[in-house]
Amino acid sequence: MEWRIQKPNKKMLFCALAPGILIYSFIIVFPILFSIFYSFYDWTGGDDLNFIGIGNYILMLHDADFFLSFRNTAVITALNVVGQVGVGLAIAIVLTREYVKLPGLHRTLIFMPVIISPVVTGLIWSIVYNNRSGLLNLALRSLGLGSWIQLWLDNPDIVLGSISVAVIWQYIGLYMVILLGALENIPQSVIESSMIDGASPFQQAIKIMIPMIYPTLKVAVMICLAGTLKIFDHIFVMTGGGPGKSSMTMTQYDYNISFNMLRLSYGSTLSIGIIVIIFVITGATLKVMGGKRYE
Numbered sequence: 001m002e003w004r005i006q007k008p009n010k011k012m013l014f015c016a017l018a019p020g021i022l023i024y025s026f027i028i029v030f031p032i033l034f035s036i037f038y039s040f041y042d043w044t045g046g047d048d049l050n051f052i053g054i055g056n057y058i059l060m061l062h063d064a065d066f067f068l069s070f071r072n073t074a075v076i077t078a079l080n081v082v083g084q085v086g087v088g089l090a091i092a093i094v095l096t097r098e099y100v101k102l103p104g105l106h107r108t109l110i111f112m113p114v115i116i117s118p119v120v121t122g123l124i125w126s127i128v129y130n131n132r133s134g135l136l137n138l139a140l141r142s143l144g145l146g147s148w149i150q151l152w153l154d155n156p157d158i159v160l161g162s163i164s165v166a167v168i169w170q171y172i173g174l175y176m177v178i179l180l181g182a183l184e185n186i187p188q189s190v191i192e193s194s195m196i197d198g199a200s201p202f203q204q205a206i207k208i209m210i211p212m213i214y215p216t217l218k219v220a221v222m223i224c225l226a227g228t229l230k231i232f233d234h235i236f237v238m239t240g241g242g243p244g245k246s247s248m249t250m251t252q253y254d255y256n257i258s259f260n261m262l263r264l265s266y267g268s269t270l271s272i273g274i275i276v277i278i279f280v281i282t283g284a285t286l287k288v289m290g291g292k293r294y295e
Helices: 010-038 055-061 063-093 102-115 119-127 135-142 157-182 187-196 199-212 214-231 233-238 250-260 264-289
Strands: none
Touching: 055 264, 063 102, 063 157, 063 199, 063 214, 063 250, 063 264, 102 157, 119 135, 119 157, 119 233, 119 250, 157 214, 157 233, 187 199, 199 214, 214 264, 233 250, 250 264
């Protein structure tokens, strides 16, 4: 009996795709188009729309606070890519070893923070970092390490690192699961052959495992990069961009401009600028990482 694959009916295909397209357009496409439109005006939410052309974009290019927020975002992003993907990869490799007992339990416990709301995570770590009664300072004091006690969220020199620890803690399990799935697809015969040849566990990880899961690793880096560049929730809850402007990220600055100062047209301009920056950075990173091929 001969089976033939029939082409889908165009009307049925359109009806199936239409709801998803409409939802995506309503949530993503239309807001971007409106932001582009309002970025060419001087508008504060009222009825007056004053066309100023590219004036907002010129202002953005000379905005020192915006570039400060970009620097802070870049630091947090670098720390999170190393922490989330790098440490997540290390944990995933360890969980593939036979000497690890109850790997399913470890995987579940490490992944659990991922399902927590970022706002809740920010509140939890605000309690941990509290200057007087925070769990971290209390632990350091009880261990006789009083000299290590810090104003974790009030010291401009370490606040970005403190926030990054909270974000890494929440999402490290996500990248562990992604990379662990790729590692488990490596043929066991390859690992056994390397063991016969005398490869150490470290050599197996560097010369066999990482090269063989490189496409998945590249995707993980892109997801982490794009996600961290638009970080907002943790910053908003833990510091609000402070102390001063030392932890203000691009999205936090855009929020302050748009909703605290009601400079909606300039806020729209910043939104477009953030989108462009994310596309440029992720595209450049993809280009650099895409230059390598492993067989």
